Amino acid sequence: MLKDELVEILLVEDNPNDLELTMRAFKKNNLCNQIHVAHDGEEAIQFIFHKDFDMPGSQTQRLRLILLDLKLPKIDGIEILKKLKASSSTSHIPVVVLTSSREDKDLMETYKLGVNSYIIKPVDFHKFTEAVNEIGMYWLLLNQNCPRNMPDCRSFPKQG
Amino acid sequence: MKLFIEIVFNLGMIALLSILACLIGADHHKNQERKILRGLLFGAGAIIGMLMPAQLYPGIHFDGRSVLISFSGLFFGPISALVATIMVIAFRIYQGGAGTFAGSLVALSSAGWGILFFSFIKHKKVVITPLLLLNFGLLVHVSMILLLFLLPSDLAWRTIQQMIFPSLTVYPATTVLIGCILNLILSRYHVAEELKKSEALYRSILFASPDNITITDADGIVKMCSPVAFPLFQCEQESEIMGQKIDKFIIPEERDRLREKINEMLKGSCLNAEEFKGKSCKGRPIDLEINGKAIRDAQHKVQYIVLIIRDITEKAQIKKQMIQMNEELDQRVKIRTSELEEMNKALRAFSYSVSHDLRAPLRAINGFSNIIMDDYSEALGEEGSRMLSIIKDNAVRMDELIKGLLFMSKVTQSEIKKQRIDCNELVSQCIKELMQTRDSNLIQIQVDDLPEAFGDPVLIRQVWLNLIENALKFSKTREQVKIKISGFKKDQWVEYGVRDNGVGFDEQYKDKLFKTFERLHGDDEFKGTGIGLALVERIVNRHGGNVRAEGEQNMGARFFFSLPLPL
Incomplete structure (x- = not known):
């Protein structure tokens, strides 16, 4: 059972430095072993939309948070977000955009697509750690996620 | 009775003479000379009348001089009246006799009444009517009767008795009759004169106009035009314009449109600043702007079409140039705008990549410095830590600078919503x-x-x-x-x-x-x-x-x- 719960966070990040820093921040907050990393957009899509991603209890269905960088090789973050929010099996997973810059255009587009949070990575490492901590605290501990096997969340759009 | 007939005869003659005098003097042009001539003619007429007077007593005769002199004053003014009066008095003195003094005074008083009425009519702008003439005749001849008291006393009373009836009937009646005839002749003459004046005025407008005012008949045949038409249409002979169809001066492609417009004018509308492409006799292209209107007679039949033709070649050229320049400017603005847009786009892409790519290394510098400080602080020692924190601070500071610059460029580019x-x-x-x-x-x-x-x-x-x-x-x-x-x-x-x-x-x-x-x-x-x-x-x-x-x-x-x- 514990093994099943292992992957709760998908981190999509192409920059190895940022990745390491983020991982370190998670480690400091004891969230490290629940993270799966995708290094580009394609990898992320493959991880999320694998063969039986919409089956109950599948890897995707166990995801409780996706941290998404916007500027990614191959398939960019916005594209991934679009796919996530378009599919009824994944639209309930909270997505937090974690990016370098505050671009009005990106902000508007991601919110329009239904992003749950938009975080700008601070350069200052302490602030960065704080931000990652807060994201983990909020989305994994405080926030009540949509129950995975509730029919409203998953099958309603299929019937419609 | 004999006297009465004689008077009537005399007055009839006077009437003829006065009409004659009026007609003879009519064509003379110079005003002052004409007035003197009129005086001379009226004086001569009176003298002819005086040659065949109605003789009442020796030295006392009656004739039409009072009528003639009063008319010279009434119709032609003081100068004519004075000339006629002097002639008559001179002749009366020459005739001599008991009535010389009174007769001369009658001439003077008649002239006086004439001049008085002349100025009255002139200043009050009164029309000469038969009633006015009757009053005039009565006044002149009542004065005459009164002046008869100046005759030698033995003759005065008898003369007055005899003359009172004709003075108040035949004389005023003759005055009215002759007055009406003279008035008619003179007013005709006057109308003709006014017409001449107004024609001269309109002709001068035609001549002075910088635009070519052309008058055509209903078919568009030119009847009259301003002199500027000749240089405009590059014509030398009058026959090149007069009697020609107006179409001749418009390029063939536009003649149908002109014809259409003329037909509209014939129906009653005006032509308002319509532009046509014209050409001169020598083939030079001209841009014309035509205003026009049909002129109708009392029966509403179109008599003429007045066309005011303006040469707008220069104006049209300037307009064309302006349009061309505007287009060029427009084009240039478009090119410049698209260049600017291109630049703006490039700038936006640049700042986007600056904020993304430039900040990632800073984050790495700062982050890893932190990790080193956390994990290897002992190995670093105090000095090493101090230096590392300088690196760290500088990374943060550079991030501040980048953020500032980005914000600055955003402020410069973004739209202001006031x-x-x-x-x-x-x-x-x-x-x-x-x-x-x-x-x-x-x-x-x-x-x-x-x-x-x-x-x-x-x-x-x-x-x-x-x-x-x-x-x-x-x-x-x-x-x-x-x-x-x-x-x-x-x-x-x-x-x-x-x-x-x-x-x-x-x-x-x-x-x-x-x-x-x-x-x-x-x-x-x-x-x-x-x-x-x-x-x-x-x-x-x-x-x-x-x-x-x-x-x-x-x-x-x-x-x-x-x-x-x-x-």
Whole structure:
């Protein structure tokens, strides 16, 4: 059972430095072993939309948070977000955009697509750690996620 | 009875003579000479009449001289009357006899009445009617009767008795009759004269007009035109224009349209500044603007078409050039705009990649320095840690600079969304935000009641934030920080001010204050990027306002910026 719960966070990040820093921040907050990393957009899509991603209890269905960088090789973050929010099996997973810059255009587009949070990575490492901590605290501990096997969340759009 | 017949005979002759005199004098052109001629003719007529008078007693004769002299005055004025009177009196004196004196006076009084009526008619603009003539005749001849009292007393009474009846009947009647005839002749003559005058006037208009005024018949055959038509249409012979169809001067392609317009005019509408392509006799192209209207007679039949033809070749050319220039300008603006858009796009892409790609390494520098400090602080030692923290701080500082630059370019490029701004609210928000990390016991900020402004609230908030932060920063060395914020209306503007009691600045470096990356203090004294005030200036300038600063070394600084008042 514990093994099943292992992957709760998908981190999509192409920059190895940022990745390491983020991982370190998670480690400091004891969230490290629940993270799966995708290094580009394609990898992320493959991880999320694998063969039986919409089956109950599948890897995707166990995801409780996706941290998404916007500027990614191959398939960019916005594209991934679009796919996530378009599919009824994944639209309930909270997505937090974690990016370098505050671009009005990106902000508007991601919110329009239904992003749950938009975080700008601070350069200052302490602030960065704080931000990652807060994201983990909020989305994994405080926030009540949509129950995975509730029919409203998953099958309603299929019937419609 | 014999006397009566004689008088009538005499008066009839007078009538003929006066009509004759009137007709003979009619063509003479010079006014003064004509008046004298008229006087001479009327005088001569009277003298002819006097040759065959009705003789009452020896030396006392009656004839039509009173009528003739009075008419010379009535119709032609003092000069004619005077000439005729002198002739008549001279002849009467020559005839001699008992009635010489009275007869001369009758001539004078008749002239007097004539002149009196002449000026009355002239000044009051009265029309000569039979009634007026009757009154005139009565007055003249009642005077005549009265003057008969001047005859030798033995003759006077008898003469008056005999003459009173004809004087009050035949004489006035003759006056009315002849008067009417003369009036008729003269008014005809007068009308002809007026007509000539008005024709001359219209002809002079035709000649003086810079536009070619052409008169054609209903078929468009030219009957008359201004002299300017000749140079305009490059014609030398009159026959090249007169009697020609107006179509001749319009290029063949447009003749149908002209014909159409002429038909419309024949139906009653006016032609209003219609443009046609014309051509001269020698084939030179001309641009014409034609105004026109059909002229009708009393039966509403079209008699003429008046066309005012203006040469607008030059105007049309200028217009063409202007249109061409406008088009070129338009094209150039389009090209320039697309170039600018291209540049803007490139700039946006540039700042996007700057914010993304330039900041990632900084994050790595800072982050890994931190990791080293956390994990290897012992190996580093104190000096190593100090240096590493310098690296770290510089990374953060560079990030600040990049952020500032990005914000700056955003301010420069983005559209300003102006609205009414309550600066009291903005300022209190800014102060609240800034005081969160400061000790309020040491800082005293006085805010006056600030007038409203018109601008982009997001940007203006940044201005306030930067200025107040600046004031706090540069007075932090004071024991008690005093900041005063004020605002005054000035014409269509409001000028806000932020003063502090901080370190101030040297006036000679004033120009550097608002320049990007320029700083008047070292980082060890006061930290900063050199972007804050540059940003302030850029935002205020984009609103059309100005910034200025006053200060003295160690005596505090005063910053002012102006914004438009709400509409």
